[in-house]
Amino acid sequence: MTTPEQAAARLVPPRVILTDGVYEAVKTLIMDGRIPPSARVNMDQLARALKVSATPLREALARLESEGLVTKEPLRGYSTTPLLTRTEFDDLYELRRLVEPALAASAATRASPEDHLELAAEIARCPDAPPELGDYRTYRALFEHDVRLHDLIARIAGNQVARQALRRLHSHLHAFRLHGGNRSGDCTRAEHGEIVDAVCLGDPHAAASAMSAHLRTARHRAPPFQD
Known part of the structure; x- marks a missing residue:
């Protein structure tokens, strides 16, 4: 089975490391359930899979937070939001x-x-x-x-x-x-x-x-x- 990190690596074209690309890659992983609902987002693993630094990943997650796809908790970092009832x-x-x-x-x-x-x-x-x-x-x-x-x-x-x-x-x-x-x-x-x-x-x-x-x-x- 393809892991979220392996799937993420295929979503950003080589050498095209832009915040928008990282945002779309992480969003796709969430929307397709590769990062499941109510799951903690492991930023270190995801950054390695996307071959990006923490900065564009944090910016992408902030955008996703504004869309209601992730939440941020003090000392815990980001997690995907649960599905609606x-x-x-x-x-x-x-x-x-x-x-x-x-x-x-x-x-x-x-x-x-x-x-x-x-x-x-x-x-x-x-x-x-x-x-x-x-x-x-x-x-x-x-x-x-x-x-x-x-x-x-x-x-x-x-x-x-x-x-x-x-x-x-x-x-x-x-x-x-x-x-x-x-x-x-x-x-x-x-x-x-x-x-x-x-x-x-x-x-x-x-x-x-x-x-x-x-x-x-x-x-x-x-x-x-x-x-």
Whole structure:
């Protein structure tokens, strides 16, 4: 069986030792469960596997802490966070269903022609869905599009408090850790397109409805919890 350290060594190209590369490598290990939930991160071993010094690794872990993937405890260092419980996962999506339809409606009334172009460009950037179940790297482009699109709508809506709150939820990351990749990419593209169409038409009711439907189906697409 491949150890986390062996897997980590393959994730950073030789001689390309950048903080971003280290961040993506450690994030991939966590998202794919190579570093399991609730596990202590052995910085010495990980630094050796990635062939980096402690400084870029610490910077990467600080970024991952802001995303809720690791926590830091005094005198103990970093550990990966536990998986969400069924209740926590449902509560996360319930909060999104309360907030994001209102943001979509607001975006529909506030969006400028420049915003319309930016929304259309983001839809055009949506990658094809991977044909098979895959690891985090397989789904990374689709996840990043998802994050950008939802953040863009919140930005256009003009509610910075709600935007920052949604950023802190990191629901996409938690969903992947719980359930892994799935074949929902084509559905995501279509649902995002309906939201953007409504926003660009200036129809707040349709925008809110499309966002509500998207969040509802996104939650139901996740496989059931194993009790």
